[in-house]
Amino acid sequence: SQTIHQWPATLVQPVGSPLSLECTVEGTSNPNLYWYRQAAGRGLQLLFYSVGIGQISSEVPQNLSASRPQDRQFILSSKKLLLSDSGFYLCAWTQGAWTDTQYFGPGTRLTVL
């Protein structure tokens, strides 16, 4: 069966510090991968998606970036965090189109102070 992992589960970072969140999927190959952010009182906001190694599409301009160094690994990064980057970050995958059922990871709670 397929599983999706995210780490760390919780992170507290000062403003201006770098960020690296990791997501890995097991039990499937060539998944479509997604990064979402869920801020308090707001819906899920799609940040990035990837249909293959090295292929990244950005939905929202920001100081975040994403990379996919391996087929089942997706990384969310920032060189300098802002207060507004605080939120709940979720990684998800689909086997087919991104309109298919999305399978979410456990999430990372990021607090920027």
Added chain:
Amino acid sequence: SQKIEQNSEALNIQEGKTATLTCNYTNYSPAYLQWYRQDPGRGPVFLLLIRENEKEKRKERLKVTFDTTLKQSLFHITASQPADSATYLCALSGGGADGLTFGKGTHLIIQP
């Protein structure tokens, strides 16, 4: 612009009753609609998908309806239980290259 509306207020339902959640949308022609459940501090979990040419879909105690004329989906939980308490998200897609857009969710509380 495209908009998805779910009741932002918490919905309180007595245990054993049927809970009905609403998802309204505007400026969309969705090919299909999905419902997810999200527990506090966890990622959403897929529940049901209904296509534009389907009026109703059922899964155990869950039922989803999709009215493209009213631009509305209703999500029903029959014989509700306290364990059904969670936030429920609807998500729409126009199909093809369009992405999946999520509503903000409705917080459901089933009281014993």
